[in-house]
Amino acid sequence: MDFDIHFYKGKRVLVTGHTGFKGSWLCRMLVNAGAIVTGYGLEPAAQPNLYQRAGLEGRMTSVIGDIRDFDHLSRVFDEARPELVLHLAAQPIVRESYKDPRYTYETNVMGTVNLLECVRLHPCVRSVLNVTTDKVYQNREWCWGYREDEPLDGFDPYSNSKSCSELVTHAYIGSFWGDGSVAVSTARAGNVIGGGDFANDRIIPDCVRAMAAGKPIGVRNPHSTRPYQHVLEPLTVYLMIAARQYENPALQGCYNVGPDECDCMTTGQLVSLFCTCWGDNARWENQAEANAPHEANYLKLDCSRLKSTFGWQPRWHMDTCMEMVCRFSKLWLTGGDIPAEMDREIREFLEDTNG
Helix, strand or coil, rough: CCCCCHHHHHCEEEEECCCCCHHHHHHHHHHHCCCEEEEEECCCCCCCCCHHHHCCCCCCCEEHHHHHHHHHHHHHHHHCCEEEEEEECCCHHHHHHCCCCHHHHHHHHHHHHHHHHHHHHHHHHCCEEECCCCEEEEECCCCCCCCCCCCCCCCCCCHHHHHHHHHHHHHHHHHCCCCCCCCEEEEEEEEEEEECCCCCHHHHHHHHHHHHHHHCEEEEECCCCCEEEEEEHHHHHHHHHHHHHHHHHHHCEEEEEEECCHHHHEEEHHHHHHHHHHCEEEEEEEEECCCCCCCCEEEEEEHHHHHHCCCCCCCCCCHHHHHHHHHHHHHHHCCCCCHHHHHHHHHHHHHHHHC
16 A cells, blocks of 8 residues: 555644544544644543543644534634545444434534534635445345445445435535645545544444453344454554555545454354453353344445455554454553653554555
């Protein structure tokens, strides 16, 4: 993969959702590369949270704001004058979307409208990446990977709102940037794991919380198959797409971002791997709920377009990913140096990418 993260040195970059799990890792990568970073997002939702321990204070501009607030977001664009925009702000949890569908749609759909409207009104922007999800597709529970030209029709409010976000993005591209003046892509990433994720209703945070409490891990859907990958995998791809289309707008498009076939596994297999890596007699229990909200059982991605366009290949297989997760999580629980661990993992991943 031909990508040098130092492309971002001196570039003005706006990251929405910067206080989240993925946003914190992304901002750490960008500030290390010398980018001039502005983040726009809510107060960190999870407690504890990675953003407050990621060593970002004083190294970037952090603006607390709601992506639904167009006027505030527009003022941030006025001040930051970004050249590149990475849009991660979202309500990202399937089960939460059943509890509050209106908020989910307001954030994920109108948030995208607000973001793209700010881009339209600020000619300083040259490259935009909208991060959506692998769940945007009409899921037919088949055994092969979905391609980018498959129908978009997510089932639950979260997945469907992200399908809508894709459609909004495509409409803005066709309506306002057909001349290539702004390059805009969407990235549909599979499930990510990594150190520092403490969100509710995610399997690795549930595992770490159980270990901290000395309890067995409860697994709701042990037979569900997902395309798991380390968080640095899609983040590096996001940065690569945004950089490459900045230089060549013809590369804009929609791209699946997922692991190789060998890293598509059931939740039960994933948790068993976690228990093996963690040690200390870690174990899990099947806690399937009889009347739980619908979640897809089988979901894979075909990432051929990303591979053929950019020469990309996944770098870390799941055994390496889980080693990183357990090392990071044990360091967190013992009060270790989190910024140093983040930098170590980023450095190793980028060395593997460019090696």
